[in-house]
Amino acid sequence: MFMSFNSRIASVYDKRFKLLGARPEASFWFSGFRQETRFEIITNEIRSLDPDRSVSICDLGCGYGAFAEYLSYKTTPKISNYLGLDISSEVIKFCQSNYDYPWAKFEKANNLKDKMGYIVMSGTFNYAATSDVKKWEAYLYKNLVQCFKNTNRAMIFNLQLSDGSAKIGKKNIYYANSAKIAEFCKATFGNCKVINNPLLKRDVTFVVENKS
Numbered sequence: 001m002f003m004s005f006n007s008r009i010a011s012v013y014d015k016r017f018k019l020l021g022a023r024p025e026a027s028f029w030f031s032g033f034r035q036e037t038r039f040e041i042i043t044n045e046i047r048s049l050d051p052d053r054s055v056s057i058c059d060l061g062c063g064y065g066a067f068a069e070y071l072s073y074k075t076t077p078k079i080s081n082y083l084g085l086d087i088s089s090e091v092i093k094f095c096q097s098n099y100d101y102p103w104a105k106f107e108k109a110n111n112l113k114d115k116m117g118y119i120v121m122s123g124t125f126n127y128a129a130t131s132d133v134k135k136w137e138a139y140l141y142k143n144l145v146q147c148f149k150n151t152n153r154a155m156i157f158n159l160q161l162s163d164g165s166a167k168i169g170k171k172n173i174y175y176a177n178s179a180k181i182a183e184f185c186k187a188t189f190g191n192c193k194v195i196n197n198p199l200l201k202r203d204v205t206f207v208v209e210n211k212s
Contacts, residue, residue: 111147
């Protein structure tokens with residue numbers, strides 16, 4: 001079932017990128033401002049956890065490389081290694097052709113094989129490949145478990161926020177119940193920091209440290 005999800009997601013993002021190009025809308029973001037605000041939240045958390053050390057980051061669901069470009073303009077955190085992964089062939093080809101940062105590389109893959117410091121998932125699970133909330137959350141949880149195994153410092157991810165129960169809305173966008181996701185993370189990984197930003201009222205960010 002989950003392999004079919006990956007195939008559908010890849011197909012949808014390939015088509016959107018061909019149609020819209022390297023724009024936030026191609027990744028189901030409403031605007032560049034909202035996209036960059038999410039990046040700022042993620043980056044601030046990494047700085048907080050590692051204020052003085054160089055860090056390695058896996059950007060899972062990197063899309064057309066917007067986060068890598070965002071990081072390229074920042075002096076902190078210092079990036080020792082960045083790996084952008086996506087299951088869309090079109091966006092990976094774009095990244096490989098357009099970004100030549102010495103600390104970055106991009107590959108087509110649906111998950112990280114080797115450990116890195118941070119795994120970041122910004123918008124990665126917003127588009128649901130099914131209308132069944134339970135199946136989509138099972139897919140989300142499976143991926144979070146796999147990601148946590150491969151992070152040395154923390155995994156950081158954001159989701160669209162529901163007013164109540166989790167749901168899949170228009171254009172197959174998944175809206176999460178924040179408390180339910182936090183409860184899963186605390187029970188499974190032992191901790192979970194929940195971040196709500198007034199500039200992003202329908203967004204929530206989760207930070208799960210690997211404290212082992």
